[in-house]
Amino acid sequence: MRIGNWQILFALMVKDWLLFWSDRRAFLFSFLVPIILASAFGYIFERPASGSASGPRLPVCLVVEDSGPFTEALVRELLASPRLQAQPVDRAAAESALRHQRVPVAIVIPEGFAQTAARLGTLQEASKGGLLPQIVLLHDASRHAEVEWASGIVAEIVMKQLCAHHLSRWLPADWQSWSMPFQVVPVPVSRHPGRRFNTYTHSFCGMTLQYLLFWGMESGLLFLRERRSETWRRMRAMAAPLRTLLAAKALTTAGVGCLQVLATFTFGWLAFGVAIEGSLGGFVLLSLAVCLLAAAVGLLVAAWGNAEAHARNISIVVILGVSMLGGLWLPAFLLPEWVRELALALPTAWAMQGFSAVTWQGASFLAVLPCILAVLAFALLLLALAVGRLHVLEKRAG
Amino acid sequence: MWAGGVAAMRGPDMRGPDGAVLVWEEVSIRYGSCRVVDGVSLAVHSGELVALTGPNGSGKSTLLSVAAGVREADAGRVLVRGLERKADPVAYARQVGWSPQQCGLYDELTVEENLRFFGRLQGLGGNRLHQNLQRVMGQLGLGSRRRQRVGTLSGGWKQRVNIAAALVHNPSVLLLDEPTSGLDAESRERLLADISRLRDEGCAVVLATHQGDEVAAVADRVAQLHKGRLGESARDPSRQPSISPPLLLYGQLRHPPPRFLLRLVRQRLPHGVELELIGRRLRLRAETAESLGYALAELLREGVAFESYRTVASSAARLA
Numbered sequence: 073m074r075i076g077n078w079q080i081l082f083a084l085m086v087k088d089w090l091l092f093w094s095d096r097r098a099f100l101f102s103f104l105v106p107i108i109l110a111s112a113f114g115y116i117f118e119r120p121a122s123g124s125a126s127g128p129r130l131p132v133c134l135v136v137e138d139s140g141p142f143t144e145a146l147v148r149e150l151l152a153s154p155r156l157q158a159q160p161v162d163r164a165a166a167e168s169a170l171r172h173q174r175v176p177v178a179i180v181i182p183e184g185f186a187q188t189a190a191r192l193g194t195l196q197e198a199s200k201g202g203l204l205p206q207i208v209l210l211h212d213a214s215r216h217a218e219v220e221w222a223s224g225i226v227a228e229i230v231m232k233q234l235c236a237h238h239l240s241r242w243l244p245a246d247w248q249s250w251s252m253p254f255q256v257v258p259v260p261v262s263r264h265p266g267r268r269f270n271t272y273t274h275s276f277c278g279m280t281l282q283y284l285l286f287w288g289m290e291s292g293l294l295f296l297r298e299r300r301s302e303t304w305r306r307m308r309a310m311a312a313p314l315r316t317l318l319a320a321k322a323l324t325t326a327g328v329g330c331l332q333v334l335a336t337f338t339f340g341w342l343a344f345g346v347a348i349e350g351s352l353g354g355f356v357l358l359s360l361a362v363c364l365l366a367a368a369v370g371l372l373v374a375a376w377g378n379a380e381a382h383a384r385n386i387s388i389v390v391i392l393g394v395s396m397l398g399g400l401w402l403p404a405f406l407l408p409e410w411v412r413e414l415a416l417a418l419p420t421a422w423a424m425q426g427f428s429a430v431t432w433q434g435a436s437f438l439a440v441l442p443c444i445l446a447v448l449a450f451a452l453l454l455l456a457l458a459v460g461r462l463h464v465l466e467k468r469a470g
Numbered sequence: 471m472w473a474g475g476v477a478a479m480r481g482p483d484m485r486g487p488d489g490a491v492l493v494w495e496e497v498s499i500r501y502g503s504c505r506v507v508d509g510v511s512l513a514v515h516s517g518e519l520v521a522l523t524g525p526n527g528s529g530k531s532t533l534l535s536v537a538a539g540v541r542e543a544d545a546g547r548v549l550v551r552g553l554e555r556k557a558d559p560v561a562y563a564r565q566v567g568w569s570p571q572q573c574g575l576y577d578e579l580t581v582e583e584n585l586r587f588f589g590r591l592q593g594l595g596g597n598r599l600h601q602n603l604q605r606v607m608g609q610l611g612l613g614s615r616r617r618q619r620v621g622t623l624s625g626g627w628k629q630r631v632n633i634a635a636a637l638v639h640n641p642s643v644l645l646l647d648e649p650t651s652g653l654d655a656e657s658r659e660r661l662l663a664d665i666s667r668l669r670d671e672g673c674a675v676v677l678a679t680h681q682g683d684e685v686a687a688v689a690d691r692v693a694q695l696h697k698g699r700l701g702e703s704a705r706d707p708s709r710q711p712s713i714s715p716p717l718l719l720y721g722q723l724r725h726p727p728p729r730f731l732l733r734l735v736r737q738r739l740p741h742g743v744e745l746e747l748i749g750r751r752l753r754l755r756a757e758t759a760e761s762l763g764y765a766l767a768e769l770l771r772e773g774v775a776f777e778s779y780r781t782v783a784s785s786a787a788r789l790a
Contacts, residue, residue: 083590087576087583094578094619185540302574306635309538310591469541 077316084312084320085327091294092328100378102287102332107339110279113401114344129157130221133166133178135210142237143185149229150179155223164212176215177222180208189234269403270432272344277427278400280336281362282391284329290368290386292373293327293380314466318459321374322367329363349434358426358444365419365451370405371458375465394420418448483493490675490759492537492643497528497546498696499532506532508698509546514676516713519669523682524695531571533695534645537566537676550643564592567636571647573628574635577621581612581631584620585638592639606634609671610664626657630664637668644668646677650684661751662688687720687746687753717762719754721779725771726750736785752779 092098136147151158158179163167167179188205207226211219240247299305307317340346350354369391377383395401397411398420404412415421426443429435471594490513499507507529514520536543539555539562547554549556555562575584585606589599607613612631615623620631629649636644644666650658666688669675679685682692694698736745743765744755752769756762760782770776 079593080591083587086590087587090583091576091578135756280672302570302572303576305540306568306574306588306590307571308570309540309563309566310588311539311559312591350713 077313080312080316081323084317085138085324086321088324089327092324098287098290101290102283102328106279106283106336109273110276110340111343112335113275113279117271117275117402127392129155129291129460130177130218131157131175132159132222133169133175134160135163135166135178136160136181137163138181138185138432140186141191141195141231142252144234145179145236146181146186146230148275149233150226153225153229153317162252164194167367169208170212173212176212178210178216179226180210180223182206182208189230207456217239224393225253231305234439259350270344272340272345273432274403274428276336276344276346277424277431280333281398281423282395282400283336284332284362284366285369285391285395285420287329287332288325288369289373289384289391290357290370291321291328292370292377293384295321295370295374296380296383298376299374314463318371318462322455325367325422326360326363328368331357333363346431347429349432351437351464352425352430354435354437354440354446355430356445358423358430358440358447361444362423362453363446365423365454368451368454368458371462372454375461397421399424410445417432419447422446422450471558488516490552491675493549494533494537495547495549497533497543497548498542499529499536500544506534507543507699510695511546512693512700514653514674516674517669517672518690519544519666519675519677519688521682521685521689522676522678522695523692526614526680528680528695529698530695531647532679533677534568534647534678538566538645539563540568540786560593564639565642566645567639567643568645569633569636569647569649571651573620573632575620575628575631578619580617580619581607581623581634582616584631584697585634587637589638594639597647602638602640605640606637609637609668610634620775624657626653626661629653629657629661633661633665637673641672642674644675646675648679648714649677650681652680658684659748661663663751666749666751686688686718686755687748688751716783717756717759719752719756719762719766719779719781721752722777723747723752724775724777727774731772731774735765735772735774738768739765750777 169175185205204401397415398418426440429440492514497510535541537548550565644691740761741763742757744754754765
């Protein structure tokens with residue numbers, strides 16, 4: 073590149089930066105929106121880490137239509153359970169709370185439950201397939217996991233009460249202070265032992281990636297408009313080489329992208345402790361590769377886009393699609409296996425894997441290198457496609 | 471003095487054999503099967519303002535865009551100071567300033583940012599860029615608007631910035647595509663006065679317009695395009711109609727006269743005499759020498775002072 077072309081490159085980049093800073097919408101879209109969404113996603117999916125003292129409590133309504141000492145003891149146990157946040161109400165109030173989705177489950181102890189359940193013959197009747205006493209779990213039609221959760225807790229407490237009722241005469245007086253005769257110990261297993269999954273880390277990685285792609289799209293649409301304006305023809309008349317014009321556009325897009333990564337991760341670190349626990353060099357290189365990918369997306373939109381509105385609509389659908397499949401919204405384990413395998417053909421999946429590795433998984437540079445190379449390869453491929461197409465278009469226009 | 475300084479900055483003199491700075495040689499351009507410019511030849515000299523007129527679609531903008539280098543001619547060639555664009559695109563671009571019909575500026579940037587950007591694109595930097603910015607903003611009266619965003623300017627001011635962006639690198643040739651379209655009468659007059667001043671400073675100006683009458687007062691020559699060809703009458707004066715053509719008088723005034731004075735003189739002019747004034751340039755059009763002389767006498771009697779004037783037959787003012 074001649075010295076004159078470096079000067080032109082610099083002038084073009086300065087111009088693009090000035091245009092970016094003068095566009096408040098682009099600024100908000102690139103910096104504030106990903107931070108807000110990442111914070112919101114992190115908050116929504118945040119669960120206390122397994123093994124923590126204060127486990128999650130399931131909010132339920134407790135409808136007691138039965139009476140008697142057995143039921144009273146059962147209700148006391150349910151209300152005291154550290155895994156339930158039970159609120160005693162009548163059936164109408166419980167149904168109303170479910171309809172308005174204020175609670176996911178209501179536990180109903182129907183009239184006559186204790187009388188039937190407390191009979192010694194119940195277990196024998198059960199084994200013979202006889203009619204059993206019922207505890208009803210009313211639930212929000214969209215909340216299945218919570219029903220299973222409530223069912224397990226209720227089964228445990230009722231069984232304890234039944235055992236106490238039938239076996240108390242043979243047990244010592246302090247039996248109620250006994251604990252379970254075994255422990256269930258959750259042990260997280262990941263590629264890097266000892267690292268905990270942090271929902272904020274995931275949401276900040278995912279939203280940063282998604283909004284980098286959106287910034288690439290915005291930059292591409294801006295370029296699309298520019299290419300159809302007289303400013304572009306004027307620049308071409310001034311003998312500004314096409315490769316310099318495209319290089320400037322790509323570098324500016326990638327530069328703004330780097331700023332975006334810096335801003336979102338800094339906020340995540342300060343507000344939610346999102347940390348680079350692995351290789352810092354790996355994180356930096358991966359960020360650069362992802363920013364180059366955003367620049368390639370921009371040039372691709374400008375090269376293949378037709379009408380601006382059409383190009384925008386298609387780009388949004390594609391970006392949302394590759395974000396979802398790449399595990400940018402929800403952790404990849406929630407996706408079916410075939411989707412996870414398919415996602416390996418997408419740069420977003422590799423980028424997300426890489427970011428997860430260098431953040432909460434604490435991976436080394438070598439461990440994250442395949443992800444960096446994969447993202448870089450995708451970026452270069454898309455760049456080549458876009459630049460080739462733009463050269464053809466310019467030749468036709470000239 | 472200023473014009474001399476500007477001319478000195480325009481680089482080595484490499485004019486064509488007849489002294490022309492800009493030459494179209496048998497240029498033809500097609501859009502698909504449609505020939506929009508058909509074998510046009512035209513030469514423009516330093517300090518000359520040529521108006522390229524013709525109806526919409528006659529090929530004016532296309533002819534300018536070929537000279538600007540934004541598209542290639544299918545046949546023929548364009549030379550600027552004897553240089554073809556494909557021989558050295560950068561050197562060629564440094565000699566040409568092109569102001570497109572639609573504003574080729576960034577609305578989001580200020581006047582100065584736009585000019586600085588286009589100046590840098592033309593290889594200017596440092597002190598030279600700064601000096602050129604000052605000069606061009608002075609020439610077009612943009613000093614007070616330098617920090618204003620282009621998107622907030624009126625049409626007239628935008629058009630000035632559009633022209634300034636074409637002038638920032640101090641080209642030998644200025645190509646203006648419909649610079650007055652969409653402007654009100656006052657803005658148009660001011661802009662044409664600025665353009666004629668640029669010509670007076672030594673720039674070769676080609677101005678494309680579909681309103682030939684409005685630029686006649688400032689143009690040294692009028693070239694008419696019709697369906698991509700220069701008009702036959704303009705190519706060969708011997709084929710003029712036999713009736714005597716109207717007479718034109720172009721004058722350069724010492725000072726622009728007050729408007730009321732012009733209104734007064736216009737009321738006294740004989741039937742068929744037209745009087746136009748753009749800045750200090752005046753144009754009189756009359757059917758006979760007597761009525762032209764009468765109009766001139768009226769002007770002189772009211773104290774209008776001429777620096778110079780010349781008379782021509784209108785057909786002679788049109789030239790291929």
